[in-house]
Amino acid sequence: MTKTLEEHLEGIDSELASLILKISSIANAISNELPYRRGKANTKNVFGELQLVVDKWADQFLINELRKSGLVKTVASEEQPDLVKLNEEGIFNITLDPLDGSSNIESNNLVGTIVGIYKKDLPTQGKHQIAAMYILYGPVTTLVYTAQNGVHEFLHTKKGFVFREESIKLPEPGKLYGIGGLRKDWLPSFRKYVEELEMEGYKLRYGGAFVGDFNQVLHYGGLFAYPALTTNPNGKLRLLVESNPISFIAREAEGASTNGKCSILEVEPEHIDQRIPTYIGNKNLIEKLEKILR
Numbered sequence: 001m002t003k004t005l006e007e008h009l010e011g012i013d014s015e016l017a018s019l020i021l022k023i024s025s026i027a028n029a030i031s032n033e034l035p036y037r038r039g040k041a042n043t044k045n046v047f048g049e050l051q052l053v054v055d056k057w058a059d060q061f062l063i064n065e066l067r068k069s070g071l072v073k074t075v076a077s078e079e080q081p082d083l084v085k086l087n088e089e090g091i092f093n094i095t096l097d098p099l100d101g102s103s104n105i106e107s108n109n110l111v112g113t114i115v116g117i118y119k120k121d122l123p124t125q126g127k128h129q130i131a132a133m134y135i136l137y138g139p140v141t142t143l144v145y146t147a148q149n150g151v152h153e154f155l156h157t158k159k160g161f162v163f164r165e166e167s168i169k170l171p172e173p174g175k176l177y178g179i180g181g182l183r184k185d186w187l188p189s190f191r192k193y194v195e196e197l198e199m200e201g202y203k204l205r206y207g208g209a210f211v212g213d214f215n216q217v218l219h220y221g222g223l224f225a226y227p228a229l230t231t232n233p234n235g236k237l238r239l240l241v242e243s244n245p246i247s248f249i250a251r252e253a254e255g256a257s258t259n260g261k262c263s264i265l266e267v268e269p270e271h272i273d274q275r276i277p278t279y280i281g282n283k284n285l286i287e288k289l290e291k292i293l294r
């Protein structure tokens with residue numbers, strides 16, 4: 001019989017298992033709302049980006065439900081300017097990208113939710129995560145998590161989230177790459193590196209949702225980047241809520257991450273809304289890239 005997410009979590013710390021299950025049920029509720037909450041909110045988040053109704057709703061819904069769970073002390077969310085205190089007795093501190101890839105809502109392309117889980121106070125280095133997960137609202141809603149026990153994937157069905165694949169590793173050699181930003185704004189050394197990737201047979205696939213663009217690297221191997229830009233040396237992605245959880249999952253799947261100098265997981269955050277050049281993928285690709293960018 002197919003294992004459910006709940007059964008798969010039996011081996012891990014029971015409070016962490018409850019938290020992951022709680023987030024899975026919230027994500028499922030978010031997925032059910034996607035056909036309905038499609039408009040613009042006409043407000044901006046701390047990054048100056050226009051918010052959608054669904055960005056704000058998903059943020060509030062996650063925060064309220066996590067508050068009710070009693071498990072969470074503090075949340076850092078992409079849609080909140082400051083840390084949000086939930087329960088003094090909470091055990092976990094959490095980072096949230098409630099809806100990743102919101103510019104894909106209009107066209108009905110991939111979107112997702114990204115979560116980093118810590119016991120240490122935020123902000124702190126990504127290497128202190130104890131677990132990380134994402135939910136991808138694709139043709140099928142999938143959930144990927146690691147609690148430092150490998151990377152595992154589940155499919156949403158009528159029976160809830162059921163097991164699809166265990167201990168996923170980035171395949172070698174990789175097949176794909178997906179890179180954000182305008183090519184004319186990439187650093188010349190990076191542009192050359194990407195040309196070499198193409199010569200080696202890596203194919204371009206870029207969807208504009210970090211969750212989806214990383215998920216294809218997890219399954220097919222290769223490289224995802226939202227690189228340093230001549231116009232924006234820190235790139236676009238947010239260290240706490242985006243790059244750290246995905247880097248943590250990549251490392252557990254035997255991949256690697258870098259900001260061009262060191263693993264993203266080693267970077268000490270200076271503030272909660274810090275951006276970081278983000279390169280994630282197969283270890284050999286990241287090692288070669290670091291040599292070029294350092």
Ligand code: AHG
Nearest residue numbers: 099100101102103180181208209210
């Ligand atoms: P969000 O929707 O949470 O603001 O994230 C958008 C991010 C990320 O999902 C993706 O990698 C990138 O921005 C897409 O940016 P471009 O539109 O510049 O490609």
Ligand code: MN
Nearest residue numbers: 097100101242
């Ligand atoms: Mn995002």
Ligand code: MN
Nearest residue numbers: 078097099100
């Ligand atoms: Mn978002």
